[in-house]
Amino acid sequence: MKVNKIFKDLVRAALPIALSSPLLAFSHVEEKTDESEVPVKIQGGKITGTLSEDSKIRIYKGIPYAAPPVGQLRWKAPQPVVPWEGIKECIQYSANAIQPPQNPFMFWSEEFIVDTTKGYSEDCLYLNVWTKSKKADKKRPVIVYIHGGANVSGGASCDVYDGTEIAKKGIVYVSINYRVGILGFLAHPSLSEESADGISGNYAILDQITALKWVKNNIDKFGGDPDHVTVVGQSAGAFNVNSLVISPLAKGLFKNAFTMSFNIINSEAVSLSDKEEEGLKVFEGKTLEEMRAMSTDELLKLNYVASTCVDGLVFTGSALETYKAKAANNVTLITGMVDGDSILFPILSSGEMFGYTKSMTKTQYETAVKEQFGAYANECLKAYPPLSDDALDVFHQVNRDGAMALQNYLAKARSLQSVDKTYIYNFSHVMPGVDSANMKAFHTSDVPYWLNYFSPLREEYWAKIDYKLGEQMSNYLVNFAETGNPNGKEETSWKPYNGKMSYLNIGDEISIYNMSDTQVKFWEGLFASQLGL
Numbered sequence: 001m002k003v004n005k006i007f008k009d010l011v012r013a014a015l016p017i018a019l020s021s022p023l024l025a026f027s028h029v030e031e032k033t034d035e036s037e038v039p040v041k042i043q044g045g046k047i048t049g050t051l052s053e054d055s056k057i058r059i060y061k062g063i064p065y066a067a068p069p070v071g072q073l074r075w076k077a078p079q080p081v082v083p084w085e086g087i088k089e090c091i092q093y094s095a096n097a098i099q100p101p102q103n104p105f106m107f108w109s110e111e112f113i114v115d116t117t118k119g120y121s122e123d124c125l126y127l128n129v130w131t132k133s134k135k136a137d138k139k140r141p142v143i144v145y146i147h148g149g150a151n152v153s154g155g156a157s158c159d160v161y162d163g164t165e166i167a168k169k170g171i172v173y174v175s176i177n178y179r180v181g182i183l184g185f186l187a188h189p190s191l192s193e194e195s196a197d198g199i200s201g202n203y204a205i206l207d208q209i210t211a212l213k214w215v216k217n218n219i220d221k222f223g224g225d226p227d228h229v230t231v232v233g234q235s236a237g238a239f240n241v242n243s244l245v246i247s248p249l250a251k252g253l254f255k256n257a258f259t260m261s262f263n264i265i266n267s268e269a270v271s272l273s274d275k276e277e278e279g280l281k282v283f284e285g286k287t288l289e290e291m292r293a294m295s296t297d298e299l300l301k302l303n304y305v306a307s308t309c310v311d312g313l314v315f316t317g318s319a320l321e322t323y324k325a326k327a328a329n330n331v332t333l334i335t336g337m338v339d340g341d342s343i344l345f346p347i348l349s350s351g352e353m354f355g356y357t358k359s360m361t362k363t364q365y366e367t368a369v370k371e372q373f374g375a376y377a378n379e380c381l382k383a384y385p386p387l388s389d390d391a392l393d394v395f396h397q398v399n400r401d402g403a404m405a406l407q408n409y410l411a412k413a414r415s416l417q418s419v420d421k422t423y424i425y426n427f428s429h430v431m432p433g434v435d436s437a438n439m440k441a442f443h444t445s446d447v448p449y450w451l452n453y454f455s456p457l458r459e460e461y462w463a464k465i466d467y468k469l470g471e472q473m474s475n476y477l478v479n480f481a482e483t484g485n486p487n488g489k490e491e492t493s494w495k496p497y498n499g500k501m502s503y504l505n506i507g508d509e510i511s512i513y514n515m516s517d518t519q520v521k522f523w524e525g526l527f528a529s530q531l532g533l
Helices: 003-020 022-026 164-168 181-185 189-194 203-222 236-246 272-283 288-293 296-300 319-324 362-383 392-415 447-451 464-483 517-531
Strands: 040-042 045-048 057-064 087-089 126-132 140-146 172-176 224-234 256-260 332-338 422-427 502-506 510-514
Touching: 040 203, 045 057, 057 164, 126 164, 126 203, 140 203, 140 236, 140 464, 164 172, 164 464, 172 203, 181 203, 181 296, 189 272, 189 288, 203 224, 203 236, 224 236, 224 464, 236 256, 236 319, 256 447, 256 464, 319 392, 332 392, 332 464, 362 392, 362 517, 392 422, 392 502, 392 517, 447 464
Parallel strands: 045 087, 140 172, 140 224, 224 256, 256 332, 332 422, 422 502
Antiparallel strands: 040 045, 057 126, 126 172, 502 510
């Protein structure tokens, strides 16, 4: 009997119900067709996938790229994939990495939150692939997307990371899961002692490196070019991409990098010994066996900071130290921020949590500048003078320009090594939606435009300007993945860093923004005093 036909009939029967359910619609249930059922032989065995609704894209979800990091493999470097018999159907996202349960909050509505259909599990080292259905004469460039979530949450299943539209532009798109939180970053003396390399921590980064190695060895089976890989990440994903750029273990695994909304050039390096000490205190004398026997609920209650550490193997120093030592990987970089990032990562703070300042007088502004910029306060007030007693706008301008000046500083640090070019952008377009006037250009709101994927969950709000920007921005990304240069036929030519503080500003229109001489003088003086260079 044709079990496949029965399965198809069941899917057809269930599809109308699925599409009427927000939760199931969010999980992208797709009907399989004969073309997607042709098995693909990869590391571990054979897989099949699904086709997009228009049959133009083959989609494979939940492909294992390493062994499940469970039991005795908890807090160990990722191990090789466990082979399977027969054909594995890769038609659904895997479980998300262990993390606190996720729900929409603040700016981040349903499409920014992981699909919880498969729940959460330590068995989370899976990736997803989108590629054109028809074979091309030559291999296609590859984009590997690393999700955000402060390195304590998130997953590749967020609707906003869907790769369908970017794949239609000729990209083989890959999104990955990796361990987060205490399971992804724990350093502990007992773990270091059992390691052949004498280290611990950085497991999340090792997961990502393993996923990139999987891409290197398998992506040609999906029409991808393993020698033309671009790594993309946003927020914590951008932190991780920046980290991969400076990790000697990631050398040769990608040609280009793209970071959205995080810059680690001013991040301090934490030593392995310090993180081991932190891990020791958190577990209060428990043995390694007792630690591995703890439930994930118990682990989530522990107060451990999820951060990388300098272990001499995965990382040899901070980003700044690595660039000064001319030891970073030679890759071309696009790096940028969103207007709303200045709220989350303020350079000039009002003293409130993050930068959620509702109002600011001239006196309050001047006081904040003097307290935080010290000897450079007068230079700041010359470059950014309050024009009235309402100083809120100039306060936000300092934070926006500061974030972009720091991106230019990253480019300057990269130029010490004569590494490839650095392209810088700021995203200021306001994504439409409920209360968009107050949300403005919020953290992560640029992702749909870069991927040219406009979620049906926000369908009633998208306008012509959004689709236009999506076309332009995704073209920049595709060009970058193809050639290492984002420029193509777009109206605005995007120049790489050339020693001046300027950037591509992406608002309702795309233009080049140059800081004034007075502003440049202030930022260069401030960062030189704080970071050297």
